[in-house]
Amino acid sequence: MPKTARVPLATAGLLLGMLLSVLDQTVVAIALPDIAADLGGLEAIGWIVTSYVLASTATGALYGRLSDRYGRRAVFVTSAAVFVAGSALSGLAQTLPQLIVARTVQGIGAGALFVLPAIALSELYPARLRSRVQGFTGGVFALAGVGGPLAGGAITDVWGWRWIFYVNLPLGLLSMALTAFALRLPRNGESGRVDLAGAALIAGALVSLLLVTEGHALSAGVSAAVLGALFVWWERRAADPLLPPRLFTHRALRVALPATALLGALLGGSVVYLPTFLQAAYGMGATQAGLGLIPYVLALMAASSLAGARIGASGRFKPYLLAGSILAVTAFLLLGRITPGTPYPLVAVVIGVLGAGFGLLMQNLVVVAQNAVPPTDLAAATSAVMTVRGLGLSLGVAVFGALLARRLQDGVPIAEAVPDVLVWGAPAAAVLAVLLALLPG
CATH class of the missing domain: 1.20.1250.20 (MFS general substrate transporter like domains)
Structure with a gap:
């Protein structure tokens, strides 16, 4: 120590x-x-x-x-x-x-x-x-x-x-x-x-997957699929694999990885476009819109801190993760109902609920993955979780952005289009809740 x-x-x-x-x-x-x-x-x-x-x-x-x-x-x-x-x-x-x-x-x-x-x-x-x-x-x-x-x-x-x-x-x-x-x-x-071949393959697959969102859908999608398949094949044969296949024998990790990717998408899709709504609906400047998200930040930090203390005493993650996913579903449903005429204090409450939900989810999913593996696999498991969260965040920004662009092309004002898009976070958060229900314990 x-x-x-x-x-x-x-x-x-x-x-x-x-x-x-x-x-x-x-x-x-x-x-x-x-x-x-x-x-x-x-x-x-x-x-x-x-x-x-x-x-x-x-x-x-x-x-x-x-x-x-x-x-x-x-x-x-x-x-x-x-x-x-x-x-x-x-x-x-x-x-x-x-x-x-x-x-x-x-x-x-x-x-x-x-x-x-x-x-x-x-x-x-x-x-x-x-x-x-x-x-x-x-x-x-x-x-x-x-x-x-x-x-x-x-x-x-x-x-x-x-x-x-x-x-x-x-x-x-x-x-x-x-x-x-x-x-x-x-x-x-x-x-x-060091598994440099595995690192090159997964890097190529991730880059290709992210390039799908940059307008190269067909070619990049094919490259991502091929490189991803080659990575799985190689990792099963490598002497010291980058991501040891034994990681995925753990039920908790098989749930935590897709759940973390989905959470990343919800994070990216909401936090990036909420300031846009605040600017369009209330005439806020960039600085004011950033300050308008303070309820989200405070709620996330408070929920994360309180849950960490309680989990440290009880060792039980699942109730807090499920509660976080339910709060996220609720928040996205409420975000879909806000309008340019909704008073900002009510919006502040809703984004505070969203922050609290994310606070119960974000780092506890990392710890679930860490606790599922022996110390020798701690780095590999943590790297995998953090990588898929970053990937999910990038994809979430792109997907929500594409939905927003479509609404704007239909002539919907941006202050109305953003809530129309954010409501799609509700079914995604519901899928996240179903995934978390599969966690052991």
Whole structure:
């Protein structure tokens, strides 16, 4: 076990790295018009976001196994250095292709900052506190989801878009310093080869699946299916597989993985488009719309913290997960009934209900997967869960976005179209509840 005095510093370093990796998924979006005006290339401007998401999602599964062999601290600090270097290059970019390449480098580093804290925190603290501690990472995701656009808008207005990337330098270096000094965990003892072939296959499959949402449905879909099948075939034969097939012999993990992907889709589809509704319905600016989601953030963090404490005492996850899915169904049904004339306080209550539901679900699903496997498979199981959540989030944004675009093409005002789309989260959340009912215990 690590020295007790260093655990808070290690926790701070890990969570700061995770916060930066998640923020950079959203912080850039609000600055895209300024970037396009400066660098040109408006037709490819979306790749500033897409390249980062693709790189971080595709590499996430690899880092768990790398850290088994080389140590959590070494892999985290090295990846944070890559992230910081990519941030510096992004700020210095003089053309759009340069910025897209730099964002890809940044995303490669962010894949570890996204995954490794969830692994290391579960090892820093005893198992009885695992759910409570993982609640911290849920708070990070909620804070980043709302804080990203707020921070991006403020930084762009005051200092210009390049400082969105430059601010990562001191914060990333601080994360590296805290983690290098304070994180002390024994290595897992893995000495076999890293499954690079498996990593390449799953990265290709994930990238192809995400490209389906970028207008390459047929070719990318075929590539995803072929590469996914090759990955399964290879993992059954590899000496040290990236995702050992034995993971999927655990009933809890067979439920947790698809449930986490579905939860990610609901997260992405709601949090990204709720600010759009607030802006259209109430005439809020970007900053005001971000602040309008504070009830969601506070409810998520409170529910995650309270559930973590109760679960730590009882060890029972299932009641809280089912309650979270029921709250999500309720919230999405209510979101489908709001109109531009609905008073904001009522909307605040509804999005608070949604936040509470997600707070009961998000990190507890990670802990369910972690508890289902032996310590030797902890990194692989956690990497798998975090990767499918990131994939689900990306797909959710794309699917809900496509539904919204269709409604807008039909001439529906955006303040009415967003609720029409969000109501589709209700049946998806109901499917999530059915999945969670299959969990043992």
